[in-house]
Structure formats: structure tokens, C-alpha cells
Amino acid sequence: MTGFSSMATTSTAExxxxxxxxAGIRTARFKAGERLxxxxxxTEIGMSRMPVREAFRRLATEGLVLIRPNRGCVVxxxxxxxxxxxxxxxxxxxxxAVRLAVPRLDSDxxxxxxxxxxRMERSGDGGQDWVARHREFHEYICSFANRPKLLRQIASLxxxxxxxxxxxFHHAAKPLTxxxxxxxxxxxxxxxxxxxxxxxxxEHILTTAPTLTGFALETRGGG
Amino acid sequence: MTGFSSMATTSTAExxxxxxxxAGIRTARFKAGERLxxxxxxTEIGMSRMPVREAFRRLATEGLVLIRPNRGCVVxxxxxxxxxxxxxxxxxxxxxAVRLAVPRLDSDxxxxxxxxxxRMERSGDGGQDWVARHREFHEYICSFANRPKLLRQIASLxxxxxxxxxxxFHHAAKPLTxxxxxxxxxxxxxxxxxxxxxxxxxEHILTTAPTLTGFALETRGGG
DNA sequence: ATTTGGATGAGTGTATCCACTTATCCAATG
DNA sequence: CATTGGATAAGTGGATACACTCATCCAAAT
Numbered sequence: 491m492t493g494f495s496s497m498a499t500t501s502t503a504e505x506x507x508x509x510x511x512x513a514g515i516r517t518a519r520f521k522a523g524e525r526l527x528x529x530x531x532x533t534e535i536g537m538s539r540m541p542v543r544e545a546f547r548r549l550a551t552e553g554l555v556l557i558r559p560n561r562g563c564v565v566x567x568x569x570x571x572x573x574x575x576x577x578x579x580x581x582x583x584x585x586x587a588v589r590l591a592v593p594r595l596d597s598d599x600x601x602x603x604x605x606x607x608x609r610m611e612r613s614g615d616g617g618q619d620w621v622a623r624h625r626e627f628h629e630y631i632c633s634f635a636n637r638p639k640l641l642r643q644i645a646s647l648x649x650x651x652x653x654x655x656x657x658x659f660h661h662a663a664k665p666l667t668x669x670x671x672x673x674x675x676x677x678x679x680x681x682x683x684x685x686x687x688x689x690x691x692x693e694h695i696l697t698t699a700p701t702l703t704g705f706a707l708e709t710r711g712g713g
Numbered sequence: 714m715t716g717f718s719s720m721a722t723t724s725t726a727e728x729x730x731x732x733x734x735x736a737g738i739r740t741a742r743f744k745a746g747e748r749l750x751x752x753x754x755x756t757e758i759g760m761s762r763m764p765v766r767e768a769f770r771r772l773a774t775e776g777l778v779l780i781r782p783n784r785g786c787v788v789x790x791x792x793x794x795x796x797x798x799x800x801x802x803x804x805x806x807x808x809x810a811v812r813l814a815v816p817r818l819d820s821d822x823x824x825x826x827x828x829x830x831x832r833m834e835r836s837g838d839g840g841q842d843w844v845a846r847h848r849e850f851h852e853y854i855c856s857f858a859n860r861p862k863l864l865r866q867i868a869s870l871x872x873x874x875x876x877x878x879x880x881x882f883h884h885a886a887k888p889l890t891x892x893x894x895x896x897x898x899x900x901x902x903x904x905x906x907x908x909x910x911x912x913x914x915x916e917h918i919l920t921t922a923p924t925l926t927g928f929a930l931e932t933r934g935g936g
Numbered sequence: 937a938t939t940t941g942g943a944t945g946a947g948t949g950t951a952t953c954c955a956c957t958t959a960t961c962c963a964a965t966g
Numbered sequence: 967c968a969t970t971g972g973a974t975a976a977g978t979g980g981a982t983a984c985a986c987t988c989a990t991c992c993a994a995a996t
Contacts, residue, residue: 501782503950504770527977538951540763543979547727547767551774553862559724560957560978575860578813582805590801637798639776643866726980750947761981766949783948783987 503541508548510535515554515565518653522567552646570703573651577699580647583640584632585692591634592684603676606630611669621655658705726764731771733758738777738788741876745790775869793926796877800922803870806863807855808915814857815907826899829853834892844878881928
């Protein structure tokens with residue numbers, strides 16, 4: 491069963507399990523508070539419990555699931571306070587990333603940013619992947635900071651709140667101020683002042699938080 | 714071997730392995746680039762290699778070790794750029810923590826801070842645990858921010874650079890400007906201006922970075 | 937002497953097995 | 967009828983077993 495050298499699967503079963511569960515959490519197939527049973531997941535993706543368990547550990551370290559000894563693994567729901575906390579952390583980390591990115595942005599980058607902004611806006615009308623586009627937009631900017639650990643941390647924080655963004659976006663309307671806020675960020679990047687761009691990005695993220703947490707409060711999204 | 718209900722050991726073997734390896738990395742018993750062999754560690758702390766492997770996963774997620782498929786687990790040495798990056802991240806995250814902490818600090822807290830500063834200074838003369846004291850000082854301040862995820866992230870970053878701080882402190886002299894910088898931070902906290910305290914802490918951490926990375930460059934500490 | 941190819945052994949990844957813990961449910965009891 | 971206690975099932979943590987990969991080393995060939 492294990493010896494198919496021709497298989498082009500991912501290098502390890504653990505990695506496969508990790509990505510599978512991660513995707514499930516991000517798309518809210520696995521909802522906050524839901525218990526993840528190793529055996530079920532293992533059989534679904536055709537492996538034993540062990541690599542799944544190891545994937546759990548990775549997810550737990552990233553704060554995406556909670557493992558209590560002898561009580562299994564549950565998807566980590568965030569309280570309203572925790573959602574806010576994640577936004578605070580993103581606020582300073584993405585602020586830092588933007589500050590570092592500013593001197594490295596070239597005209598190609600700005601062209602791509604305009605494109606991403608458009609795509610985000612268009613997806614908002616028809617498709618439901620505004621969240622993914624929005625994420626792309628932020629990540630593209632941050633990628634210019636050229637700081638791998640910083641990027642990974644930002645991405646990890648984003649995954650954490652992505653399910654809540656999706657719920658929000660699904661129930662409420664698309665954030666109408668988003669377009670202009672993001673345009674303002676692009677303008678600020680073009681202006682080339684790192685401190686100003688950092689401040690603007692920080693503020694942008696922080697001001698998004700109350701809207702989302704307020705909505706989460708209404709719909710009892712917290713854990 | 715497993716059924717001793719009276720044993721007050723840590724709840725899981727994985728947790729025990731994790732703490733064991735973590736301590737080893739922090740104290741540089743396990744040095745950067747060194748390969749960690751599950752079987753060896755497992756027998757040393759009296760368990761099988763599986764919980765050790767799981768501990769590896771956790772450490773890898775935190776960036777403390779590197780796991781390459783079929784090539785084992787090595788302690789993650791940081792390049793000079795990466796050390797700098799970690800300081801940058803600490804700079805903004807601890808800045809945030811301080812900003813949030815300021816309104817929550819009371820006179821008891823300041824008394825404790827004075828004590829911690831003294832202890833840090835005293836340990837600098839005789840013992841070699843200035844690094845641990847320094848860490849306590851920073852963590853105590855940050856703890857008042859009341860942000861669990863933020864604290865964990867800061868702690869995780871600190872562990873990453875702790876071995877380098879130890880090498881630095883061992884080879885070079887104790888940072889002489891440290892005392893006054895930390896006193897300035899305490900003063901700033903007493904003044905009660907969150908923004909000012911944030912800026913000062915940010916700057917304190919950022920200015921420490923070049924000293925350490927410069928030293929690391931000399932002694933070829935990078936991986 | 938240097939290079940190459942294969943044997944050998946160490947180490948890794950996963951599956952399976954076992955002991956133990958926790959949860960569930962039902963019956964007996966107050 | 968509510969409560970409690972125990973049987974039973976479900977699930978978790980850890981150990982072991984096994985197949986495979988990678989590194990090392992030595993011998994043969996150039």
C-alpha cells in the first residue's frame with residue numbers, strides 16, 4: 491500500500507492531512523467547536539490516524555485547533571476578545587510589513603495592485619470569494635517586505651479569522667468602505683512615505699475589527 | 714510502564730518531550746544545526762520516539778527546528794537577517810503589548826518592575842542568567858496587556874533568539890546601556906503615555922538588534 | 937589516485953496494536 | 967421523577983513493527 495514510487499503525492503502524509511484540515515477550517519467545513527476525530531479524517535483521505543494526529547499538533551501550535559489531553563481535538567472558536575486581539579496583532583505586523591515594503595515597490599507592483607483591487611471588487615459583485623481576493627491583496631503588499639517569518643505569521647493570523655470574515659461577508663453586505671480604504675493604501679504606498687503607509691495600514695486593519703466583532707456579537711459567533 | 718495512576722508527571726509524554734527539547738535549545742545544549750535524533754531523546758527521557766516526533770512538529774511550527782522529509786530534524790540556526798527579522802517583529806509586538814499595558818499598570822506593578830530591574834542588574838555581576846532576568850522583565854510588562862495570543866507569540870520569538878543572546882552575553886560584556894534603557898522604559902510607563910511607551914519599547918528592541926547581529930557576524934553564529 | 941557503484945546500516949514515516957481514559961446510557965435507588 | 971452508579975462503547979495516547987529512504991563506506995574500475 492505504501493510502495494508506489496510513481497505516485498506524485500505530497501511528500502508526507504502529515505503534510506497532506508495538514509492541508510486538508512486547514513482547507514476545511516478556512517472554508518468553515520469544520521466549524522468552530524466541532525470535534526475532529528482522527529479516524530474519520532484518516533479514512534477520508536486514505537491514511538492512518540497517526541499523520542492526522544501530527545497535523546493536529548501543527549494546527550494546535552498555530553492556534554487553529556485545541557487539543558485537550560484525552561478529550562480530543564476541536565476547532566478553535568475565537569471569542570470576540572480574541573478576534574479583536576488577532577486584528578491588533580495583524581495591525582502592527584502588517585504595518586511593519588508595509589513599512590518595509592514601501593521602498594521596494596516598483597511600477598510593476600503598482601500595476602498588479604490595481605489589478606488585484608479590481609478583481610477584489612468584481613468578485614464582490616458575483617462570486618463569494620471576496621475574502622480570498624482581499625487576502626491576496628494584503629499578502630501581495632506584504633510580500634515585498636521580504637521577511638519570510640513575518641509573512642508566515644501574518645498568514646497564520648489571517649487563517650484564524652478567515653472563517654469569521656466569510657460568515658460576516660455571507661450574512662452582511664460587502665464592506666462598502668473597503669474599496670476606498672484600499673485605494674487610499676495604494677495611494678499611500680505610491681507616495682512612498684513608509685511611516686505614513688504603516689500608520690494607514692495599521693488603522694485600516696484596526697478599524698475593520700469593531701465592524702466584524704460587532705457582527706460576531708450579534709450572531710453569537712464566539713466560542 | 715504506563716499505568717501508574719499515582720504519577721504526577723506532566724499530562725502527556727508529548728508535552729514532556731516538548732519542554733525537554735525546548736529547554737535544551739534555549740540553553741544551547743542543542744546547538745544550531747545539530748541533528749536531533751528521536752530515538753536518542755526518547756530513550757533519554759524514557760519514552761518511545763513517537764511523542765518526541767510530535768514535539769518536533771510543535772517546535773518546527775514555532776520555527777525552532779527544521780524538519781525535512783526523510784532527512785530528520787535539526788535545530789534551526791538563524792541567519793543574521795533572520796535574527797534581525799525576529800527583532801523587528803518583537804519590536805512591533807512588544808510595542809503593542811506595552812501600549813496596551815500602560816493603562817493597567819498599578820503601583821504594585823511598578824514596585825515589582827523596580828525589583829526585577831535590580832535582580833537583572835545583580836545577576837549580571839555574578840550569575841550568568843542575565844538573559845533569563847531580562848526576559849522576565851520584558852514578560853512582566855507585557856503580561857499587563859492581557860492578550861494571551863500576543864504574549865505567546867512574543868515568548869515564542871524570544872525563545873528563538875535566546876541562544877544567541879546567551880552566546881553574546883557570554884562572549885561580550887553585559888550591555889552597559891541596558892540599565893538606563895530599561896529605567897527609561899519604566900519611567901515612560903510611569904508617565905502613562907501609551908504611544909510614548911510603545912515608541913520607546915519599539916526603539917529599545919530595534920536598537921539592540923544591530924549590536925547582537927554585529928556580534929553574530931563576527932563569531933559566525935548564523936546558520 | 938580518483939571515481940563510481942553497490943552493500944550496509946542508521947534513521948524516517950506510517951500502520952497497527954494495546955492500555956487507558958472519557959463519555960454515554962440505562963437501570964437501580966431514593 | 968430526579969439522581970446516582972456502573973456497564974459499555976468510543977476515542978485517545980503511546981509503543982511497537984515494518985517498509986522505505988538516505989547516507990556512508992568500501993571495493994572495483996578507470
